[in-house]
Amino acid sequence: MTMIVMTPGQVSLADWRAIYHGAQATLDPGSAGAIAKSAATVEAILARGDAVYGINTGFGKLASVRIAAADLAALQRNIVLSHAAGTGDPSPAPVVRLMMTLKLASLAQGASGMRPETIALLEAMLAHDVIPVVPCQGSVGASGDLAPLAHMTAPLIGVGEVWLKGERMAVAEAFARIGLKPLELGPKEGLALLNGTQFSTANALAGLFAAERALQSALVTGALSTEAAKGSDTPFDPRIHALRRHVGQIETAAALRCLMTASAIRASHLEDDLRVQDPYCLRCQPQVMGACLDLLRQAAATLEAEANGVSDNPLIFTDTGEALSGGNFHAEPVAFAADMIAIALCEIGSISERRLAMLVDPALSGLPAFLTPHPGLNSGFMIPQVTAAALVSENKGLAHPASVDSIPTSANQEDHVSMAAHGARRLHAMAANVEAVIALEWLAAAQGIEFHRPLRSSDTLEAAHALLRGAVPALDEDRHFAPDIEAACALVRSGALVAAVASLPGVA
Structure with a gap:
């Protein structure tokens, strides 16, 4: 160990x-x-x-x-x-x-x-x-x-x-x-x-690490969804992002380009694209995911400082023999960091769900309705998209800033508090919701690219596809969906999806 x-x-x-x-x-x-x-x-x-x-x-x-x-x-x-x-x-x-x-x-x-x-x-x-x-x-x-x-x-x-x-x-x-x-x-x-602040900080760090894994996983599933919808990689051109100058945006665009490099699916429609511009959920991935990455990095810097700080009271200064009473125990920095992580988690899940919704809509994706070879007799991915929508909506409520609340305690001696503890603790539930949304998108995107066979995606994305197919077979006919979802969630939660692909941008 x-x-x-x-x-x-x-x-x-x-x-x-x-x-x-x-x-x-x-x-x-x-x-x-x-x-x-x-x-x-x-x-x-x-x-x-x-x-x-x-x-x-x-x-x-x-x-x-x-x-x-x-x-x-x-x-x-x-x-x-x-x-x-x-x-x-x-x-x-x-x-x-x-x-x-x-x-x-x-x-x-x-x-x-x-x-x-x-x-x-x-x-x-x-x-x-x-x-x-x-x-x-x-x-x-x-x-x-x-x-x-x-x-x-x-x-x-x-x-x-x-x-x-x-x-x-x-x-x-x-x-x-x-x-x-x-x-x-x-x-x-x-x-x-x-x-x-160690309880709040520990929970916030756990939320940060889960959010980082979710962001990286969603970059992979986002690239797979782009492939499934025969989307363009032009919006990921580095020249576009260099002009805006946001580091996270530049790095996530580079990651998406790398994930799609040498894809035969992309090559197949370079010359005959009928869709001039993709929906925002595909086209604006660098802008959304890059902003989330920047936000997580800001939260990471705060939490790293807090983790290395001293936050009890009074503090002992051995050089002068003094005990000085202050307020380092006030967890406002942790509360702000937790709120930032919550916002990022909310948006990672939100755009992932929009990609899933796009894939099941034949008018937008060009794929069979609800990603089933036999729509009507089979419902395919109809209800998994509903589940993703429910989880995203739940996270919207959970993302309300905890740090803007305060309630006096200890007979008004402690008259302003940070609410960092539950602000950080809710990140566990939010991350679990996002992991499930990403898992649902992964299932749908893997199903989607199979409609383009014998064309194959990039080696990297095919590795992500193969990882999923090792646990969940393709959906030819309707079956009990819950075990498939849990298997995909477990792979996302364990970090296996991230480990299956090349290096991805992280918080540190």
Whole structure:
């Protein structure tokens, strides 16, 4: 298994992607010095007797309440127990693993006051695949993802449930099996673990990676649809896109040209095209998909910065011995990034569905009605297009910006919040919808090019066609459609479609 050694604050987007997909991560041993200095600074602050938020005071609206030295351990335990108030289904284990790793990398930067032994336990849980059960609802994205991170933290003190190598159990049982022991949190540690944007960021990164795969998949199915409809590749001419200067547009046009290179289907109608201009869903693919790519890259830059940042509060500055209270836990940047990803997902699915609708319409595609050799007796792809339309419409509602909403919390102490958590979490459902739409287009486009046999498309697109036909036969007569759709969805979701073709533009 791949092992990524993380230098806190300098982890690449590619590494975060690999961690989300299962790579192990460990801290660079060089981070030990900063961790030890930060813990020592907290001890020095306590020794001075200063009142410092979250170290020897209450939390939120109760920040003015001074906590006695004898109660500091109870204070940190109580914040974890009281804040573990999430609800809803458990978050996907890969998202929680990523959240834990993001938190580990943040704490290890030496600005959070964490002791080495606490960081070591979090790192050991990751190494042994002990993943806390974290309800997916309960965060408003400031003051950090409090409830989800409390559920993530509770197992460190022996409370709650975890997944151990995929089996759900009490944390006490899991720790007993692998030889770990819970610990008592030191001053500030509970707050440092609960404050931060790691839940929102993990979900947003997962959405970004799914959106990137969807965009790349849709470039392939879009090229296949262009072939099936005997569309023109002239709109992908580099001179057109150079004049507009958008990088994403230039790159997606190049990808579409590459996908269609040396196609006999395209060559067959170069001289006798009767259609002067293709529908926008074919002709404007670079403009739409390129804009989506640019948007995803902007979101990626924001999320990479956030993933490498420190977002708890207060922050410890070892050079001056200070603890400064601020608002890095406010997840507005993540909320904006999630909204951008949602918009891109919505448009990737929308133009894909329009290509599918075009293919089933004989007036537009020149193909048999609903892509069946015997229309009337057979309905062919009539209802799959309806399904795609339903999914696209659902995504339109889900794409409404979450970041424009706010609701005061904590007795108006936290009076403006980002809503980044559910803004990022909805990306899972949106990506699944888009994957299904792309899978439906793939089924239709593969069916469409078969009406042009014995002519063949490019080698690249024929590879994509063969991949699908290895799982789903051509539709000669109506049959139970759902298994075909699920098989195609699985190939899109797994990344197999993208892997079957040449390199495609991505977010990083």
